[in-house]
Amino acid sequence: MAGSNPNAKPMNLTLNVWRQPNRSTEGKMVEYKVKDISPEMSFLEMLDVLNEDLLHAGTDPVAFDHDCREGICGSCDLFINGRSHGPEKGTTTCQLHMRKFSDGDTITIEPWRANAFPVNKDLSVDRSAFDRIIQAGGYVSVNTGGVPDGNEIAIPKDIADRAFEAATCIGCGACVAACKNASAMLFVSAKVSQLALLPQGKPERKTRVENMIEQMDKEGFGACSNIGSCAAECPVGISLENIAILNREYISAKATSNNLA
Amino acid sequence: MLLDSKIPEGPLAEKWEKHKFNVKLVNPANKRKYDVIVVGTGLAGSSAAASLAELGYNVKAFTYHDSPRRAHSIAAQGGINAAKNYQNDGDSIFRLFYDTVKGGDYRAREANVYRLAQVSVSIIDQCVAQGVPFAREYGGLLANRSFGGAQVSRTFYARGQTGQQLLLGAYSALSRQVAYGKVKLYTRSEMLDLVMVDGQARGIVTRHLITGEVETHAAHAVVLATGGYGNVFYLSTNAKYCNTTAAWRAHKKGAFFANPCFTQIHPTCIPVSGDYQSKLTLMSESLRNDGRVWVPKTTEMAERVRKGEVKPQDIAETDRDYFLERKYPAFGNLVPRDVASRNAKQMCDEGRGVGSTGLAVYLDFAEIIQRIGAEGVSQKYGNLFAMYEKITDENPYERPMRIYPAVHYTMGGLWVDYNLQTTIPGLYATGECNFSDHGANRLGASALMQGLADGYFVIPYTIGDYLAATAPKPVDTQHPAFAEAKAGVEARTEQLLAIKGTRTPDQFHKALGHIMWEYCGMARNAEGLQFAKKEIQRLRKEFWSDVRVAGTGEELNQTLEKAGRVADFIELGELMVDDALARNESCGGHFREEYQTPEGEALRDDENYAYVAAWEYQGENQPEKLNKEELTFENVKLTQRSYK
Numbered sequence: 001m002a003g004s005n006p007n008a009k010p011m012n013l014t015l016n017v018w019r020q021p022n023r024s025t026e027g028k029m030v031e032y033k034v035k036d037i038s039p040e041m042s043f044l045e046m047l048d049v050l051n052e053d054l055l056h057a058g059t060d061p062v063a064f065d066h067d068c069r070e071g072i073c074g075s076c077d078l079f080i081n082g083r084s085h086g087p088e089k090g091t092t093t094c095q096l097h098m099r100k101f102s103d104g105d106t107i108t109i110e111p112w113r114a115n116a117f118p119v120n121k122d123l124s125v126d127r128s129a130f131d132r133i134i135q136a137g138g139y140v141s142v143n144t145g146g147v148p149d150g151n152e153i154a155i156p157k158d159i160a161d162r163a164f165e166a167a168t169c170i171g172c173g174a175c176v177a178a179c180k181n182a183s184a185m186l187f188v189s190a191k192v193s194q195l196a197l198l199p200q201g202k203p204e205r206k207t208r209v210e211n212m213i214e215q216m217d218k219e220g221f222g223a224c225s226n227i228g229s230c231a232a233e234c235p236v237g238i239s240l241e242n243i244a245i246l247n248r249e250y251i252s253a254k255a256t257s258n259n260l261a
Numbered sequence: 262m263l264l265d266s267k268i269p270e271g272p273l274a275e276k277w278e279k280h281k282f283n284v285k286l287v288n289p290a291n292k293r294k295y296d297v298i299v300v301g302t303g304l305a306g307s308s309a310a311a312s313l314a315e316l317g318y319n320v321k322a323f324t325y326h327d328s329p330r331r332a333h334s335i336a337a338q339g340g341i342n343a344a345k346n347y348q349n350d351g352d353s354i355f356r357l358f359y360d361t362v363k364g365g366d367y368r369a370r371e372a373n374v375y376r377l378a379q380v381s382v383s384i385i386d387q388c389v390a391q392g393v394p395f396a397r398e399y400g401g402l403l404a405n406r407s408f409g410g411a412q413v414s415r416t417f418y419a420r421g422q423t424g425q426q427l428l429l430g431a432y433s434a435l436s437r438q439v440a441y442g443k444v445k446l447y448t449r450s451e452m453l454d455l456v457m458v459d460g461q462a463r464g465i466v467t468r469h470l471i472t473g474e475v476e477t478h479a480a481h482a483v484v485l486a487t488g489g490y491g492n493v494f495y496l497s498t499n500a501k502y503c504n505t506t507a508a509w510r511a512h513k514k515g516a517f518f519a520n521p522c523f524t525q526i527h528p529t530c531i532p533v534s535g536d537y538q539s540k541l542t543l544m545s546e547s548l549r550n551d552g553r554v555w556v557p558k559t560t561e562m563a564e565r566v567r568k569g570e571v572k573p574q575d576i577a578e579t580d581r582d583y584f585l586e587r588k589y590p591a592f593g594n595l596v597p598r599d600v601a602s603r604n605a606k607q608m609c610d611e612g613r614g615v616g617s618t619g620l621a622v623y624l625d626f627a628e629i630i631q632r633i634g635a636e637g638v639s640q641k642y643g644n645l646f647a648m649y650e651k652i653t654d655e656n657p658y659e660r661p662m663r664i665y666p667a668v669h670y671t672m673g674g675l676w677v678d679y680n681l682q683t684t685i686p687g688l689y690a691t692g693e694c695n696f697s698d699h700g701a702n703r704l705g706a707s708a709l710m711q712g713l714a715d716g717y718f719v720i721p722y723t724i725g726d727y728l729a730a731t732a733p734k735p736v737d738t739q740h741p742a743f744a745e746a747k748a749g750v751e752a753r754t755e756q757l758l759a760i761k762g763t764r765t766p767d768q769f770h771k772a773l774g775h776i777m778w779e780y781c782g783m784a785r786n787a788e789g790l791q792f793a794k795k796e797i798q799r800l801r802k803e804f805w806s807d808v809r810v811a812g813t814g815e816e817l818n819q820t821l822e823k824a825g826r827v828a829d830f831i832e833l834g835e836l837m838v839d840d841a842l843a844r845n846e847s848c849g850g851h852f853r854e855e856y857q858t859p860e861g862e863a864l865r866d867d868e869n870y871a872y873v874a875a876w877e878y879q880g881e882n883q884p885e886k887l888n889k890e891e892l893t894f895e896n897v898k899l900t901q902r903s904y905k
Contacts, residue, residue, distance in 0.1 A: 022816060022817075040535055041535070042539070042652075045537050048539055049537060052765055052767060055809060055811055055820060060811050061811065068331075068335065068336045068500040069539060069542075070540075070648065072336050072422065072425055073331045073332075073335050073336065073500060074330070074335075075326070075331050090647075095648070095651045095652070097654070120471050121816065121817040126327065128327065128448065130328065131328050131330075134436045139436055140392045140433070141437060142390045142391060142434075143312075143315040144312040144717045144721065145718075147387055147389070147390035148386065150386045150388075150389040150395075153389075154401025156397075156401050157399050160395070163394040164419060164426070167393075167419075168422065168425070194392065194394065195392050
């Protein structure tokens, strides 16, 4: 079946892929060749081709995380040619298409590199640290039932829109992988800003930011030095402004904190 | 076995209130003595796990993802319905109920659907309280839009990513209970079997996807919120991991599977571009509010478009056929999904399809861009347009989108009664995993509503009725049934690894998908279905003698995971074909070519087929037994659905 662009020529590529059997075994880069890659393919479909080839050859396929393949679940997490999710701005790996590469290219594919994200196998990493940060306070403490009508509290549209923008974080970890300090500040700031902006989140804003930052530090993420590569590489465009909001929230919480420890 | 749907007596509008009063309550001090397993952490699972934990039950929540937030509910785009009538446009609980029953082509249970419409209003309140950033008007109140198949604006949304925002809300509620220690979260754990003790659901067997360790877990009740089975077609809008394994294993342990042939083909997906295609991407139905669907009027013009000799934007208005507007003047481009899909297929079958494959129709935004400008359109649909361009390399602001129907949702699923309990005592099914609310066709923005209704507002009441009758004694995995189920799972893994054949799980999956799409897809007929049945049986034999899985069971082995899921899909595929063959009528998404009106619309047979087909497993290689739950309609009149 021909694609939408029948003139697109298939490509032959060299892949340098990180292979690591499990967390406790050392890994290394391994070179593979893939042939007849259509420019219409997504990057993960290209890896599917590689894996089918490997399986037919009796070799263990390359493990990588993926699921929705439409840029929203946050599962895919490849570091391609030294960049989180590869060369295209504002794009997850699953939405990156091979038309962004050229015949004969060599492509280097690594997992996210961060102490807080240990490798499970090959390109799959453990991002449960993000879940633990959310568990530390990334919520509004309401039980099911007994809440006011949805229109009880009017929220100015610009506030709602800003909260929404922050809430679109997909939790992929590209920001951590892009940061030379492996800092999780952009991820944490997105949730803190969303809930600090909304009236529903205000009652807990002080404890929330303190607890989430504390958990973030505990997980071994690095400090933020305001370079901004996180926001530059974020596939959904979470703004650096959120880190400014986070810092303000944190300082004002600390200044009046009940937690003297 | 006689199917008892346990629908409460009394007038429709009072059933749920009365039932909530009549169900047994568990003493607050006793709740902590009950363990509940929830499998799946999408909207239905996360909301159930969080709500049950808030009540005091000990919840164990399982997901095969690395985080609960990755469940495929996250990808739902358009919105969530609720009968709030905030827009003063005549909406009501009864209207949402009526629309849903009619939209489902009268194959859903009235009482369940009415309850769904009733609790819909509470869902919005709950989500707002959690900090879900719904779209708002300048006055600060919640915004609504109209959505496929509805003539009122009752859909709440968060740009084109409503599912994401709702799931993150439910995930935050779940995370809070994890922090409190009321939910124990098991990530990267895939349920591979159900454990039964004395005829009751008592636990599950899981495989940890990173270590390969097979584990058993016990509880007083088990809730399956494991989603739908659309990936039986290989290509669908479902995420790659979506599968039927948990539901299918429960089915083989005695849970009836209802209406498996009711699958929804969504009209607005990005067309297939090549054989390597791994999944299909939906373009939200909300686009049909403003986009106009058309094909060239003549096959000659269509041929020129396919060859690239003419650009669609250069085709004169007089040479275009806006076929939905022409055939359905009342609903136009907003006809329900099944109708829109079938018509698109018909245009392509007539040779008027576009794109290089001829398997596409246009969805055109030129008119609205002219009316409100590109900026305004970007406000509404920016992320969808960007996604379309990333995938197709075409700019939808300049050139109409190409769309084609694709498998999207499965209305069928595990049979449940009014309490959402399956035919296995102590086993519940919620969300897309059950069959209950959408009949033969689901309306847009109703999946999110049902998932959250089940999890936040139904299961927390109904599960208590069962638990209150169960002794609050601790449960553990010492019973021999656990070891037996575990051994079964391990043996199957060994078997898959030992075959060492020549074809990969993906190759088998694609072959299955091809059979299902061709013969049990948008249009079906008896001859094709009979052929498909034989093909599936042949494929199943080949699978178990020729599948190739590398590696071992004691590591992250994605090929092994796939192989197990494909094996279950093959078995389910055969049951879908049986179900489609047994239903000699057309309704909703089930279109049997032999049964259509002179205008080519679905022709129901209410006299003989107004029932839920609930299939009962009879053992390996035995034909399944068909049980019927008759549907009675006391509050809506059965009519030929007309959107003209």
